Amino acid sequence: MPSWRSIAVVAAVALGMVTPGVAHAAPPANDDFDSATVIGALPYSVAQDTTESTKSVDDPAGCRGYSVAGSAWFRYTATEDGLLRLKTEGSDRDLNLTTFTGERGDLVQLWNAYYDGCTTERATPLTFPVRAGTTYHFMVSSGQAKLALDRISRLPNDDLAGAEQVATLPFSAPQPDYTRASREADEPSTNQCSGSGAPSVWYAYTPTRNHSVVLHVEGWGSGPTASVYEGTSIDDLTFLGCEGSQHYNGKSVAVTAGKTYYFQWSGGGYYSYPSTLELTEAEPLRTSVYTGYDHDRSLFETIGFSLDHTNDYNDPVTTEWDFGDGTTAPASTEDHQSHRYAADGVYTVTVRSKTGDGRTATDTTTVTVKTHDVGISKFSAPASARAGDQKPITVQVSNTRYLEKVKTTVYRDNGNGNGWQEVGTLTIDVPAHPTRKVKFPFAYTFTPQDAVTGKVSFRAVVEPQLEYPVRDAIPSDNEVITIATTVRPALQSAAAVAN
Template sequence: MPSWRSIAVVAALALGMITPGVAHAAPPANDDFDASTPITSLPFTTQVDRTEATRALDDPKNCVQWPAEGSVWFHHTAAEDGIYRVTTDGSDLDVKLSVLSGTRGELQSVGCSGPGGPFTFRMTAGQTYYFMAADGYDGRGATFKMSLQRMAPVANDDFANAQQVTSLPFSAPQPDFTLASAEPDEPWTPACTGVREGTPTVWYTYTPTTTQWVHGQINNSGPVLGVYEGSSLTDLRNLGCVNPSYYDGRSFQFVAGRTYRLQLQYSFFSADNATLRLSEAAPLQTSLSRVFDERSIFQDVNLSVYHQNQYNQPVSTEWDFGDGTVLPPSTDTAKSHRYTKDGSYTVTVKATSEDGRTATSSSPVVVKTHDVGIAKLATPGSARAGDQKPVNVQVSNTRYLEKGTTVTLYKWGEYGWQSIGTLSLDVPAHPIRKVTFPFSYTFTAEDAVRGKANFRATVSLPYPAFDALPLDNEAISTATTVRPAATAASATAN
């Protein structure tokens, strides 16, 4: 059967499109699919001048979906299953090398290489693969170079050939996953991000001599680490995985004498410079904190825990409030509790990470219910401007000796309540007795103009104590009638 290029040449001659007497360089010998150059032995290297290469009407588009201008062709029939790598190093401009399989007019893409970048793929014994070199984005290039060779897989590609980890810490650079594969019965970890069944893997194995927690981490965006127990691919039990998004890694408990299988699986996030690191995990650390130094029986005690080195895994916490109340483990990091009696308590938390590491933390809690109140604010019924008269504030307290209790006395004036005095005294606890805070006040002409004076008293406790029932911590007096100062005549009359 004549090729499409042969038909095109005949048509051109018939229409007088080729001018007699003008010399034209011949296209390369492998310009057409049917004349593709056979690659009979490997490794194979060639160089072709593509200056006069043409395009057949049924040439497939190149691997960036552009028309395959200036195509030349090669083919190779694989003698055995294996990994092969093709490169176009040294070619001019943006040449695109498409790897295809099938028959003319029904070719299927296997992949693409160029410019310069290698393409690694698998060949099946007896299958013929075609290589079409064509122009890329940047136009025609004269020189095309190509090399094809069979590659050895990475040493620990298969489960049976896993690389042994003999001690920690251990690190290994990310392998060339193009030289790795997935075995038929290999497990995969769909719970992890960016992986799918059948993607390439490599294997490691580790048998610890002591029971320990092992921290696995992959720096940079990288592959997924799956951790398994078992002796063969078909009986592996998954213990978890380290996602590319786990920037601080994850830890696992490894029991002495047991063999653990570590599967590094290619992910969509794999970077060329990622590194697998294994080391002994740092201890779990838990810190318990409270909001206030002291609370009353009428208030909740608010506590929270902060965990360090949890390595992207849940941590459950058991809460013991020290008064007989113990809450079952949960992942809550904050709790509130109300005590029914005053006293000093110790709150203890025990945290357990998913991999079995534990940590404890405790904090003292003081529950002390203070309650002072203003029992009486005694003010004079009347006064004249210039008179100095006593103003007494009686404070009650039935709970604790309150040292440094402060009473502040105010009088209403032009700018609202204005402080006119402060006293601090110790107030002992007593069921009946009150402590008097003695103030005195000299009434002013302004008070006489107003005709009355009102007083206000407040009582407060020094920090960190605070009053649990503060509604009786303030009192406002009835008005004191204030008259102008007495004149000499009125004084004589009196």
């Protein structure tokens, strides 16, 4: 016999079955893929409440992989090739709208880097290319949806045959609506600049004289890119170069009078940034050569030269070098060279630079090679002495190049490891001579303290009196330390011994 609790449960269930006024979900008629609303003639628009739409187990992911709780379906079979624009403007929220081709269970989203095939914003319409006879499926997320579909014309310069003519330079064009552009079947693509494979627009320029054109995309980030070609038709183009907004300075290309050049501006995509296409005449190339020093150089040093180019527009510049002494360096794109001269003299260094588009520039710099070099050829100090003795110390200085005023200083060691004490200094003009030496005479009186230490070392330093930044070419021979002089106590007198 059933309990009173069981009876109460059954009664409650029965009451619920007959109680009126309980709301149930009412999915829209086009809730499922197979019952999609068929869009006939264009233009088409509809307002529909899809807030109670559901999701089938085989429904694909929405725009950019986002999952939707429910969706309604529309389909359209294109009657001609062209562009369609689908809008959700006026809906009560941002809808997840995605476009597919194919059949149930095998749907392919219209997606690549430039035609996303989907949108998640009411303010962003969806534009996509269609082919006659192909059916396109539109999945719309839940909401108070307003949908509008219509054909839209391509940009006039979408194809090379309709390229916009550039009459004069400078020329600039704002970034076009790339959703209204496409890519021709035989349109060239290059991997040298980003943006290859994107929809594009075309510009044509026929110069009246020979010069160079700078192709520049003014913008930032990974925006559109531009390429330049020469030829006569879409399947007969020769690539000359490209430039993107990440290159900053532009790309220069030589153009010939009477020949037509085509500029392909490619871009678009969800993550692209606004930019401007600019065509200008290239400024003259300017090249500067410098050494980094303004003082005289010597035969014993290798001199480094550097280049600085202006208006090279990121292109490699080839430079020929003439060092002014009959020596040259082969043309290269390196921006530095080094050279060592074999004789003193004043040399004019000449550089001749050339860009890839044929612009040239020349610059010169003067290098004075004047080798100042004095050295200690001999340093004489006594081998031994007694305290109280005064002994000569001689420094012989050699100089084979130019008359030099030379300061020579002799020092003695302190004997306690605390450095050197000056003995004397002399400044004398030392004429240049291939073999003759100039003597600097000094004298030193040995002290009782020297005898206590038992030895004294002497150090000679010669310094040519050169105006800064001129310097001695080989300073390593400007300082010598003698072998220590042995110092003994002074001899006692006979009277001192007798006492």
